[in-house]
Amino acid sequence: MNGELLFLTVLGGIFISLFGIFFGLLFKGIDRKIVARMQMRVGPPIRQPFLDVVKLMNKETVLPENAVPWMYHLAPIVCLVSSAILLLYIPIPGLEAIQLSMHGDVILVLYLFILSALAMVAGGFASASPFATVGAQREMVTMMSYEFPLAVVIIGIVWKLWNLSTPTTKNTAFFTLSFLSSKPILSHTYLLGFIGALILLFALIVVIPGEVAKIPFDVAEAETEIAHGLLVEYSGRNLALFYLADGVRMFAMASLVVALFFPYNISKYIALGNFAVVADFLFFLFKVFLVMLFSITLVRAGMARLRITQVVSVYWITITLIALIGLVLLIWDGDPKLDILNIPLPWTEV
Amino acid sequence: MKYEVPIGPIHPALKEPIMLRFTLEGERIVDVDVIASQNHRGIEWIGMNRNNPVQSIYLAERICGICNFCHPSCLVMAVEEIAGIESPERAEYIRVIQGELERIHSHLLWAGVAAHELGFDSLLHYVWVVREKVMDILELVNGNRVTKAIIMYGGVRRDIKEEHISKIKEMLEYYKQAFSKLAKLFLEDKTIKMRTREIGILPYEEAIKLATVGPTTRASGVKKDVRQDMPYFAYPDFEVKAITPDMLTGETIGDTYDRIVVRLLEVKQSIEIIEQALENMPKGDILAEPKIIKVINQIKKSEGEAVGRYEAPRGEDIHYVKLREGFEYLYAWKVRAPTYINILSWRPMLLDMQIADIPIVAASIDPCISCTNRVIVVKGTEEKILTAEELHKLSVQKTRRLRR
Amino acid sequence: MNAEEAMQMFKEAGYEAWISEREAGVKNKAKKKSLWVKVDKEKIREAVEIMIENAEEYPHFSIISASDEGDNVELNYHFTFGYGKLLEEFVISLKVSLPKNALRIKSITPIIPAAILSEREIREMVGVEFDELPDKRHMFLTKDFPDGVYPWRRDETAPKETNKLYETWKEGGK
Numbered sequence: 056m057n058g059e060l061l062f063l064t065v066l067g068g069i070f071i072s073l074f075g076i077f078f079g080l081l082f083k084g085i086d087r088k089i090v091a092r093m094q095m096r097v098g099p100p101i102r103q104p105f106l107d108v109v110k111l112m113n114k115e116t117v118l119p120e121n122a123v124p125w126m127y128h129l130a131p132i133v134c135l136v137s138s139a140i141l142l143l144y145i146p147i148p149g150l151e152a153i154q155l156s157m158h159g160d161v162i163l164v165l166y167l168f169i170l171s172a173l174a175m176v177a178g179g180f181a182s183a184s185p186f187a188t189v190g191a192q193r194e195m196v197t198m199m200s201y202e203f204p205l206a207v208v209i210i211g212i213v214w215k216l217w218n219l220s221t222p223t224t225k226n227t228a229f230f231t232l233s234f235l236s237s238k239p240i241l242s243h244t245y246l247l248g249f250i251g252a253l254i255l256l257f258a259l260i261v262v263i264p265g266e267v268a269k270i271p272f273d274v275a276e277a278e279t280e281i282a283h284g285l286l287v288e289y290s291g292r293n294l295a296l297f298y299l300a301d302g303v304r305m306f307a308m309a310s311l312v313v314a315l316f317f318p319y320n321i322s323k324y325i326a327l328g329n330f331a332v333v334a335d336f337l338f339f340l341f342k343v344f345l346v347m348l349f350s351i352t353l354v355r356a357g358m359a360r361l362r363i364t365q366v367v368s369v370y371w372i373t374i375t376l377i378a379l380i381g382l383v384l385l386i387w388d389g390d391p392k393l394d395i396l397n398i399p400l401p402w403t404e405v
Numbered sequence: 406m407k408y409e410v411p412i413g414p415i416h417p418a419l420k421e422p423i424m425l426r427f428t429l430e431g432e433r434i435v436d437v438d439v440i441a442s443q444n445h446r447g448i449e450w451i452g453m454n455r456n457n458p459v460q461s462i463y464l465a466e467r468i469c470g471i472c473n474f475c476h477p478s479c480l481v482m483a484v485e486e487i488a489g490i491e492s493p494e495r496a497e498y499i500r501v502i503q504g505e506l507e508r509i510h511s512h513l514l515w516a517g518v519a520a521h522e523l524g525f526d527s528l529l530h531y532v533w534v535v536r537e538k539v540m541d542i543l544e545l546v547n548g549n550r551v552t553k554a555i556i557m558y559g560g561v562r563r564d565i566k567e568e569h570i571s572k573i574k575e576m577l578e579y580y581k582q583a584f585s586k587l588a589k590l591f592l593e594d595k596t597i598k599m600r601t602r603e604i605g606i607l608p609y610e611e612a613i614k615l616a617t618v619g620p621t622t623r624a625s626g627v628k629k630d631v632r633q634d635m636p637y638f639a640y641p642d643f644e645v646k647a648i649t650p651d652m653l654t655g656e657t658i659g660d661t662y663d664r665i666v667v668r669l670l671e672v673k674q675s676i677e678i679i680e681q682a683l684e685n686m687p688k689g690d691i692l693a694e695p696k697i698i699k700v701i702n703q704i705k706k707s708e709g710e711a712v713g714r715y716e717a718p719r720g721e722d723i724h725y726v727k728l729r730e731g732f733e734y735l736y737a738w739k740v741r742a743p744t745y746i747n748i749l750s751w752r753p754m755l756l757d758m759q760i761a762d763i764p765i766v767a768a769s770i771d772p773c774i775s776c777t778n779r780v781i782v783v784k785g786t787e788e789k790i791l792t793a794e795e796l797h798k799l800s801v802q803k804t805r806r807l808r809r
Numbered sequence: 810m811n812a813e814e815a816m817q818m819f820k821e822a823g824y825e826a827w828i829s830e831r832e833a834g835v836k837n838k839a840k841k842k843s844l845w846v847k848v849d850k851e852k853i854r855e856a857v858e859i860m861i862e863n864a865e866e867y868p869h870f871s872i873i874s875a876s877d878e879g880d881n882v883e884l885n886y887h888f889t890f891g892y893g894k895l896l897e898e899f900v901i902s903l904k905v906s907l908p909k910n911a912l913r914i915k916s917i918t919p920i921i922p923a924a925i926l927s928e929r930e931i932r933e934m935v936g937v938e939f940d941e942l943p944d945k946r947h948m949f950l951t952k953d954f955p956d957g958v959y960p961w962r963r964d965e966t967a968p969k970e971t972n973k974l975y976e977t978w979k980e981g982g983k
Contacts (some may be wrong), residue, residue: 094530185410189432189760270524271596279418279522279764288457359596360524362430450960485832494835565859616870627893629869634898635889636841641834641896675953687835711829712887712900725874725885737876737961738886746871749923785920 064155069149072139078348080104081304082344084144086352093356104302108295116291120160121183128388130205131180131296137170138303145310146236147361159230161209162309168266170177171300175275175285178237178297182288193363194268194275200370201265201272205377208262210253212240212315213246215385242390246398256316257379258378263312263350265370267305271358272366280360309346314364407435410760418764419521421539425751425767434757437752452738457770458484462736465724466552468740474507475717476724476740477556482637483713483726484735485558493690496560497639499759502573502682503547503555504638504715505675509580510539511718512668512675515768516591519665522764524598528590535583542576545569558700559693570683581675584669591665592653593770601661605754607768608659615749620667621718623649625659631716642685661765671718696734706730710737719743740785810865810891812842812899812931816950819846822859844890848887849906850914853886857917860901871951875935882905882935904950907937909964916942917960934961 084101090097118124144160145165157163172194192379213230216238240252265272276284286297323337361369407430414422424430428436448468456764465476480484480501485492513536520528540550547553548568555561567575591597607617612625622629630647632640649672650663657663694700720743727737754766801804810818812828819826825847830840840959848856860868863928871887885902907914916939918925928939929948958967 090527094527096530096533185408188408189410270526273524274761275523277761279524280761282417356527358525359520359528359594359600360761361596362600362759364759365599416811433925447960453961454826486829487897497835587811613869614922616921629892631898633895634892636833636839638833639835641837641839644837644895648895685836711831712902714889714900721871721889723871723887725872725887727876737874739872739874741872743927749926 067154067176068143071142071154074140075142075303075306076299078340078343079299079304079306080108082306082347083302086305086347086355087304087351089348090356091255093353099246101174104298108298111290111295111298112274114172114294116293117288118180119184119288122288123181123183124203126177126181127288128293130174131293131300132180133304134171134174135296135300137167137174138300138307141167141171141307142292142303142310144232145307146233146318147310147336148339151233159232160232161213161230161235164232165205165209165307167389168304168308169198169302172266175297178289178293179275179285182257184288186283186284186287189281190275190277190287193277194285196363197268197272197275197370198365200367201262201374204258204370204374204378205262205266207375207382208259209315211255211378211385212252215240215252215388216243218389220305232314236314239316239318241316244385244400246400247379247384248388249280249400251381254377254384255382256312258374259312259315260346260350260379261374262370263308263346264354265366266308267301267351269351270355273359273360274366275361277360297322305347305351306343309343309350312346312350313342317346411722412763412767418767423748425473425763427755427763429760432761434755434758434760434763437755439748439751449738449740452481452735454734457701457733458735459701461553461738462556462558464553465740466554469742470551471511471678472504472507472717472719472722472742473552474556476505476742478638479713479722479740480726480738481556481558481713482807483711483724484704484728486711486713487709487726487728488558488707489701490559490693492560492693492702494639494687495564495689496691496693498558498686499561499565499691500638501640502565502645502679502686503553503561505679505682506539506546507799508675508718510536510543512672513539515668515718515782516587516665519765519768520591520597522768523597525594525597528594529564529705532587535580535587538576538579539580541628542569542573545572547745557692560691560705562692564653565686565689573679573683577676577680580672584676587672588669591669592662598662600762600765601665603658603660604762605758606662607750607754609657611753612659612750615746615753617715617720617747617750618743620664620671621720621747621750623647623669624653624657624663628659629721633720635714637713639682640790643681645674645678648674650718704728705733717743719784720747810863811897815844815890815899817899818859818863818976819844819856822856824848824852824856839896844899845900846901846907847901848903850907853903853905854904854915854917854920857886857920860888860890861920866891866893868921870921870923871900871925873924873931875931875961876936877935877961878906881908881960882912882937883907884931884935884937886917912937913940914938916941918942933959935959936962936966 081101083104084099086101088098088101118127141164146154146163176191176194179187179194212235216235241249264270268276274368276286281287286294306373320335328351407428410427410429412418412425412427414424424440426438426440427434446466452464456464462477462480465480466473468476470642471692484490513532517529517536520526520532543553544550546557546565547563555563607621607625609626612622612627618629626649628647628649630645631637633647648667650658650666653666653670654663681729694703707728708730710725713724713726715722722743723741724733725737725739729736751767756764758766816826816828827845828961829843829845833839844908863890869889869892871889872887874887876883884905884907886905888901888903890899893934905914914937916924916928918928920942925942925944926948928942929944929946932942932945933935933937933947933950933954936975957966958968961970
């Protein structure tokens with residue numbers, strides 16, 4: 056890698072972090088506004104998250120007496136950085152030039168999600184408060200519960216598309232997100248696989264609130280139970296970093312769903328000439344917004360918080376079973392032995 | 406591994422200062438200790454040493470912001486019994502209506518809080534929007550939403566006028582419609598059921614032994630309601646029946662869900678009582694003796710003791726009052742708010758539950774603990790308790806600093 | 810059991826008892842009854858046990874109230890009786906007089922568990938010592954509340970320096 060490329064990559068990294076933070080906060084504001092309207096409140100202005108961050112940045116950062124200082128201060132940074140890196144790998148139309156792509160980045164993305172959650176756990180344990188400790192334990196348990204269905208979903212899609220790919224792509228592009236999003240699963244399957252993919256999509260949508268710690272799976276931060284658990288001791292700049300990371304994670308998670316299931320671009324269907332890139336980008340944002348609306352905002356407004364045991368049983372039993380059924384349907388899809396069921400759908404392109 | 410988690414005195418689940426110290430094993434609760442001494446405002450002391458009996462009515466109103474009709478009613482009942490003051494018939498009816506309006510608003514307030522404890526904020530906001538209707542009526546009739554200063558020895562201070570009645574009836578219609586929706590939201594929602602069924606069970610025997618009162622005890626199947634058991638105001642006219650959860654669900658478990666059921670049914674019951682009361686309200690005076698000085702003198706001249714009991718939204722209020730001839734203040738005054746006795750039921754309810762159940766179970770008795778007047782500063786193992794004067798001094802210092 | 814029967818029951822057991830009444834209701838008149846029973850301080854548990862044995866339902870303990878009667882402190886143990894039936898409940902108050910030089914009485918917490926908070930409160934507010942009370946911490950007053958100061962008494966043990974707030978206010982006005 057020569058100097059110029061390195062420079063560009065670093066610059067790209069900074070740009071994409073700022074991009075993620077901006078849209079993370081913006082979507083957070085929209086989310087809060089919609090929830091407020093659903094609850095018959097006026098709600099904060101959409102720019103409120105930005106104001107919150109500015110205010111938190113100006114506040115004093117308090118270090119609890121018994122905390123482990125280095126871990127306590129490091130955790131928010133790790134959390135934010137790992138969330139921001141996510142966006143370097145999740146394909147965003149219009150930003151391909153500065154994004155990275157490499158063999159196996161699907162797995163990398165999964166680990167980056169875990170890393171940012173682990174940073175929160177470390178921060179919780181480091182802050183030496185009983186509430187934060189309970190919160191950290193809960194976060195770990197939640198993480199362990201949603202990882203399995205999440206893995207099933209990702210593996211299912213990757214496996215299916217790998218089967219479809221030609222020998223040349225098999226070696227190079229296999230297991231990269233950019234390859235997965237160039238072959239949307241929903242239009243590369245027959246009826247059975249389509250249903251299977253939809254089931255996987257549903258499982259993934261249910262995993263999102265757990266992944267980004269929102270109701271009904273926000274047990275780790277449960278305000279009325281353990282007073283914001285993990286974050287109870289955090290204040291000032293450190294809290295602001297966690298706040299930013301939360302926004303970025305939400306945005307990244309929704310982008311991942313878009314990249315895996317809905318990577319369709321609007322420019323393919325409408326001739327837009329020079330505006331094609333801009334239109335694709337805006338369309339992408341719109342898709343991300345829709346995913347967030349259905350997986351976070353509406354769910355958050357319409358449910359009560361579950362108990363930790365219920366969270367585990369929902370993920371480990373219900374959602375895992377659902378995901379496995381989806382996986383089985385994907386495996387059967389296109390199988391010559393089940394030829395009667397291989398009904399091509401109008402949009403199928405195999 | 407056992408460890409301790411303190412909930413309170415300041416905690417998002419508790420709206421008022423009380424402290425629960427939990428011993429936990431993982432997420433399971435193995436021991437509970439309630440430490441109440443976070444606040445004591447010395448209200449009884451003020452009533453016994455500083456206020457004349459009429460001033461004490463308004464002091465009693467401030468025992469609890471939500472039950473601001475119950476406590477003064479209790480005091481008034483006890484004093485009226487000793488001094489032999491009779492209130493006009495219309496006043497007794499107005500007292501009933503005021504009490505039931507308060508019950509509606511208190512139960513709806515609780516329902517909202519309960520939803521919030523479960524993390525169901527949309528329901529919280531919906532319930533509180535519904536609650537605004539009764540608050541508007543309270544404001545219309547009394548000129549104030551809380552601390553309404555409506556009751557007086559020998560009657561009430563403000564009448565329910567003709568133009569109010571149509572507004573109240575309109576409100577009742579609104580609540581009849583809202584009730585079915587609320588019942589559906591609370592009783593059929595799956596997540597609420599998951600979080601409240603079989604959680605925080607208080608068996609019948611425990612409910613009786615621990616002398617619990619109000620919806621807490623009725624949810625365990627004890628048919629105890631002062632409005633039914635022991636007459637006061639105009640309640641004998643209405644033949645109130647104590648509500649138990651089996652009236653709706655067919656069985657009594659005594660869990661948090663049952664306590665929701667009881668409170669919802671009581672809202673409906675209150676609507677019916679108000680309707681009946683508006684229909685049958687007699688005409689006439691609302692106050693036996695409008696001159697306050699005369700009332701004070703009459704009370705000063707009387708001697709004796711009595712117990713006032715009132716079914717507040719949270720349970721039974723009891724005031725014991727003793728008067729001495731020629732003594733300016735209440736000679737003895739003991740206030741027993743419902744939460745005082747219901748706190749005991751937290752222990753059997755919470756044992757073996759999870760941390761996640763603490764807020765909703767603690768809230769399920771509808772605790773009302775009132776405001777604090779001191780702060781404990783903990784540094785290491787040393788504790789220093791700041792008194793009201795010290796706190797006041799500190800705040801004066803801070804104001805001066807800010808002014809500069 | 811109604812109030813008259815309860816009075817008879819206590820009289821047979823050798824206690825002094827009387828009833829006070831008050832009417833309530835507008836169209837349906839009903840009598841609200843309170844039964845008052847004088848109990849010697851040694852006999853407090855016996856009196857409570859009489860109630861437990863003879864009641865259809867477990868007697869509902871309400872509260873203990875206290876008043877300073879000069880040389881004595883009078884405790885009132887309030888119970889309610891006969892709940893669950895329309896307009897038939899009544900209050901039983903057991904009156905116990907304790908001389909100020911011997912403020913000791915047996916705790917009823919072992920037989921009525923609900924009394925624990927109330928006994929703790931009376932202990933700190935009036936200074937009555939309860940024998941066999943399992944938990945003797947302060948209930949409402951703070952841990953560092955001085956010994957020998959009892960807010961509900963009307964003698965030299967009542968708190969003297971109260972209400973400093975207004976003086977601070979005056980000083981602060983400078």
